[in-house]
Amino acid sequence: MAVHESVVDAIGGTPLFRLSRLGAGLGAPVYAKAEFLNIGGSVKDRAALSMVLAAERDGLLRPGGTIIEATSGNTGIGLTIVGRQRGYRVIAGVSDRSAAEKSDILRAYGAEVVTAPTALPREHPEHLFNVVRRLADEIPGGWLANQYDNPANPDAHVRTTGPELWEQTGGRITHFVAGVGTGGTITGTGAFLKQVSAGAVTVIGADPEASSYGGGDGSPYFVESIGHFLHPGTAEDLWPESYRPDVVDGFERIPDRESLLTARRLAREEGLLGGPSSGTAVAAALRVARRLGPEDLVVVLLPDSGRSYLSKVFSDDWMRQWGFLEEPRSADDTEPTVRTVLEAAPGRLGRLPAVPADASLGDALALLREVPGGVAPVVLPRRERPFGVSATEVLGSLAAPAVAAALTGGRAAPDGPVTALLGPALPTVGIGHPLSAAREALGADGEAALVLLDGRAAALVHRTELGAP
Template identity: 70%
Template sequence: MAAVHESVLDAIGGTPLVRLARLGAGIAAPIYAKVEFLNIGGSVKDRAALSMVLAAERDGLLKPGGTIIEATSGNTGIGLALVGRQRGYRVIAGVADKASAEKSDILRAYGAEVVLAPTAVPAEDPRHLFNVVQRLAEEIPGAWLANQYDNLANPDAHIRTTGPEIWAQTGGRVTHFVAGVGTGGTVTGTGSYLKEASGGAVTVVGADPEASTYGGGDGSPWYVESIGHYLHPDTVEDRQPQALRAEVIDSYERIPDRESLLTVRRLSREEGLLAGPSSGTAVAAALRVARRLGPDDLVVVVLPDSGRSYLSKVHSDAWMREWGFLEEGSTLRTLLDAAGPLVTVDADATVGEAVELLRDAPGGVAPVVLKRAARPYGVAAAEVAGSASREVLAAALAEGAAKPGDPLGALVGPALPTVGVGQSPDEARAVLGEAHGAVLVLVDGRVAGVLAREVLR
């Protein structure tokens, strides 16, 4: 018989475990998914939101008539809107501009006010999302900034609820726990409980985007929302969340974007679990872990949120092709392979350096990219700041408008349009229009090459 609750807040937690029998076929160790998108607000963040609000009330930080403010990729804001509106508070969610549009729509539906701000800028930039919400908290009387990254009530929610649930649901048989790492609350809280309950026997694995700094990446952008740690190349001080206890995590599985996104699409088609892209990262990691184990082991993996918030992204074939994650039947791939190696120009290059680089650039044009010491995963589309043209630079030098040692800055042109490797030449020509002479081709969201207009005819 289904439970009866006096409030939706009583329905937070108590989510089921579901065996991933199809994705785990042929693997000796069973894999069970903790289906956190069945929380009343649609994600694992409902747990942290309730815990943080109750703690703030208990500590006198949040008082009747107050305002809850938080920076969020969406899910924590939704949880805070659900909890906060139920308890009579105004809720303002600062949302990362790269978050799916569906999340902002859900926030507004719950009665939250949404403020969009970037995260792909240096941490010290006043436009950065965290700085925007900090200013709002200082300016609004009675405001409380939830600060999920440093709020210890975040991991405490999982010490008190998620960890005990998994231990009880598996009858203490869980041997490996896998979760994505964002604020660190879920993996830290749940992992620390399971380690303590098992006498240290449970292994905790962090699932991380390949480029995220948590697992050792370069911090460049990726395409899985809500997990990982991004590092803008101009950030002066990189801070780690206080909600994350690094010693709880035994190892990381670093998952490329394509593997994450294709795995979550398999999860919906083969297991009937319509989840968000960070679930794909976690399940891909869990599959890797389970393949190394035996039948006496048991893996539990967290599915943080629902795929209903990403219908316009990972669950859209058009979006996947546009960013180069699907390329079945691609004809651009043949053109890309024949185009030669990618030439890029750093944004802080001199005019002379750029001219030298452009000698080998297809069509005499190349993307201008943000400075990064090393790019082991290539140039993310978000790192393209503009374009450099051999024709424009040569004219500036010939006319005396620029000298070889001058900074390139003033001569940088607009960014070239992008097309995914899975799109057609017709689609590439359409994005070119009349204004551009070349197009950037994306593979897995990163610039793989430049195709000049004449190549696409």
């Protein structure tokens, strides 16, 4: 049994587990490196320790200083554990889209949490990255860890994660699969494995389907901590310096539903409670293993624990609300669902009538008059939407009667912006919701509801279709 003088000494040295059930029948064996067994619950403990030690060595972080970082949660937790152990104040800037559990964990370890949005153009002063940069400039002794561009991030994996995998597999690893967030893990681990194997190891990035790393449109997705989101208003798309694309040989692009359901299967069938990005990585690894033979060996990295996502991925209610779960609530539940209603009229799914936020009121009114009920969502403008409208891109709603009254009454002009008459967002229902739950969501006065399928607004359903009076 290991004995350590400090929890920091326990970072790294995580085990490998064969995925014997999920990987049954595949061409090559798949092993999972359980990075959620690090002391802080994620692979980011390695980068946090490496970055703090490098900052101390370089004189960037001095006694009494303050560690500041923008984080989806995991790097902040690692920095807080390491930082508080070494006597530093820690401020974690957390995205308003991160699971609430992560902020609770950060506070439990002693961090001060600042919440700021990331669904803004990168240049916006209130974007999370700009908020933490201001804090680092304003606080005496403040040091911004900047995991996205800090070379100590990938270096942690060159020195620890890569060598561990090579030793644990006896040099037999042929394929390494990991998600790409800051890029530090896949860059550092992949670079080491390629070097030690003389280029024989293939490195595969597991990416949310919409992420721009693997070729998506950069629109929002629901897997936290990996991928690259690109706000349509961002002027310059900057990729992290911690990420070296030349290390990655290819990508497996995984839809959100496949990622989330795979994470749930990983817990139920393998006893490994990983987060949604672990689901993405395992789904990718299983795809890779299907194409290989018994002489190959696939290792997939599980970056964090599912305990940080109990209110999301592992909640049936949350999964159903966002349209990721359609199985009946119980074995004797035979009530029709929202999908049943939509499939009665072929072509409804995926044909959402929506008003772009940059449209004129005149154009919007022409569209609304073609929509049953005369109401439609207003969405962020985006040139192309190959994956549909993300629910997070819905700004509100617009109703034909209100627009017509404003135009005829002279309170608005036909070339005026639709945002001047923006109404509240329409209620949402998951495609797997039973009709009774959908009617409840609609309420007494709602005319229509947005139907969510895999986190995207896929259709409108009207109160009469739901059996509402």
